[in-house]
Amino acid sequence: GAVVSQHPSWVICKSGTSVKIECRSLDFQATTMFWYRQFPKQSLMLMATSNEGSKATYEQGVEKDKFLINHASLTLSTLTVTSAHPEDSSFYICSALDPNQPQHFGDGTRLSIL
């Protein structure tokens, strides 16, 4: 069964709304989680590394004020897309790093901004 749960799976909202996506590790404690973004027919691009109890590390070109990441517990990381606009519409996928590797992926969240 799934070891990483991502919620919601699909969200549609109006421009200017903030949207929160949750990523939970179910069977293990994950001190490190990752957030990816995937455009249609493209590969996954790493957005940021989420570390429990500390600030996230963002990849170059990713706006940390736009994409807020919180990793408050060993089983939960959240990604908040603040003041979302149509260009933020995408497929967002989280993963949790198993201590023995590899990463386990959630089923993704399809975000559509109208």
Next chain:
Amino acid sequence: AQSVTQPDIHITVSEGASLELRCNYSYGATPYLFWYVQSPGQGLQLLLKYFSGDTLVQGIKGFEAEFKRSQSSFNLRKPSVHWSDAAEYFCGSSSNTGKLIFGQGTTLQVKP
């Protein structure tokens, strides 16, 4: 810098035929290597992984991959493809930090 290349963007094979998906990596040390499969609109499922040891790795769904250091390759193979194998395949490489870099992906289409 760490990078992964999948030279084939799209591959079409007949059902029952053999399959090989190519993957090349660039990394200073021996990386951790993975193959994932993604069905439309879904997350990624791990097919197999290589960390060390035997260079021929067996995975789920009848897939295998071979690590060749001399060629910096980690190609995915399956002797007989099923229609349900049609999907997007991603090769990935990570360091000991766990940060995973993906290739561009290869779309597999299976003809009846």
